[in-house]
Amino acid sequence: MARDTRERIVAAARDLVHASSLAEVSTDEVCRAAGVHKGSLYHFFPSKEALGVAVLECNWALMRAMLDEAFGDDVPPLARIDRFVDRFAHRLAVMRQALGATPGCPLGGLVAELASHGDEARTQAARVLHAWTRYFADAVTEAKGRGEVGPAVEAPAAARRLLAHLQGLALLAMAYDDPQLVLDAKQAFRLLLATSG
Amino acid sequence: MARDTRERIVAAARDLVHASSLAEVSTDEVCRAAGVHKGSLYHFFPSKEALGVAVLECNWALMRAMLDEAFGDDVPPLARIDRFVDRFAHRLAVMRQALGATPGCPLGGLVAELASHGDEARTQAARVLHAWTRYFADAVTEAKGRGEVGPAVEAPAAARRLLAHLQGLALLAMAYDDPQLVLDAKQAFRLLLATSG
DNA sequence: CCAACACTTGACCGATCAGTCAACTCAGGA
């Protein structure tokens, strides 16, 4: 029962937060969904905000798994990025099926919410985004080496643009309730990776 | 005192929501900040969510004012877009000064929050984003006519990309607490408006 | 076998939540 409980709490909180937001989910709901009592939750987490950070890290772990899979070097670097976009869109579509509405990016939404919760939580959120950016940056760097993108493209700046664009598309997908919108990232990324005059 | 009260409530709610989110702001706080009693709030708004929608529309009115000013035809269309980015970034910087932390896009944040509040609120949010997109689309269309962007660029799709990118940059700006990040939109927009091969 | 400790229980806290209500004020039209 030991460590399993903590994970059950985080998983339950994650599911509930996906459907709305951290602020709109109560600790009571989390406990009910996890089949756990209040005291257990506060045995593992000093505050609701700490639980939110744990959910962020859980979501990051899941996202990292998707990234590791999509960015495997069995295909050229630009194809990896496209593959990631496809899987990201697919996950949103699956969530839409389960929730009845298109959610935003599980990370982006929580990042936005935690960013206004003091500097500590904000820094943690930024750290996650930065780690995510590196996946893009590494692929861009490798694509440069292979001549798939021009040598004038700066990998870190380009990677940040890709992440920003994907996050924005996730917001639009949520607002328009259409996960397919994020598929346009594949076209947009090609433009963002073109060498500027 | 009549209609002034409603506006005071919305303005107070807007300021409070900017600093965090609708869910984290209580109706009590709004009333206190507006110098108004609970009954008055619920005289004008049937629910807290309705107040949220009113705040969204208030923010949209402010954003539209900025858009109308930036997109004035005293400069070429692409320069209007750059001008808007500058003002948007400047507003974030001013808010950062006032709030102690960089807020996200006042519209984007609320759109994200209302999107999970049932289909009605989500549709209203989408409507606002669509209206915003049109400003970009009109400028792109005019730029096409002037030959400033290639004829192969589809204005509606390009405009949606610009908006998505800006929203994503606003998220990054919030997470990194640096409003200047959105200035990169000017470079990114140039890439997004290039004719793809 | 026992002591220590991580974990769980469930009642409990004061504060706060969104929302209601009947009584009141007051301006404008008949």
Added chain:
DNA sequence: TCCTGAGTTGACTGATCGGTCAAGTGTTGG
């Protein structure tokens, strides 16, 4: 002059909030 109704007041509700706590339970290492 009086009536009507939009706007305002402030006390109020029951539910729920995040968080606490003392008293357990079960496991584990010595």
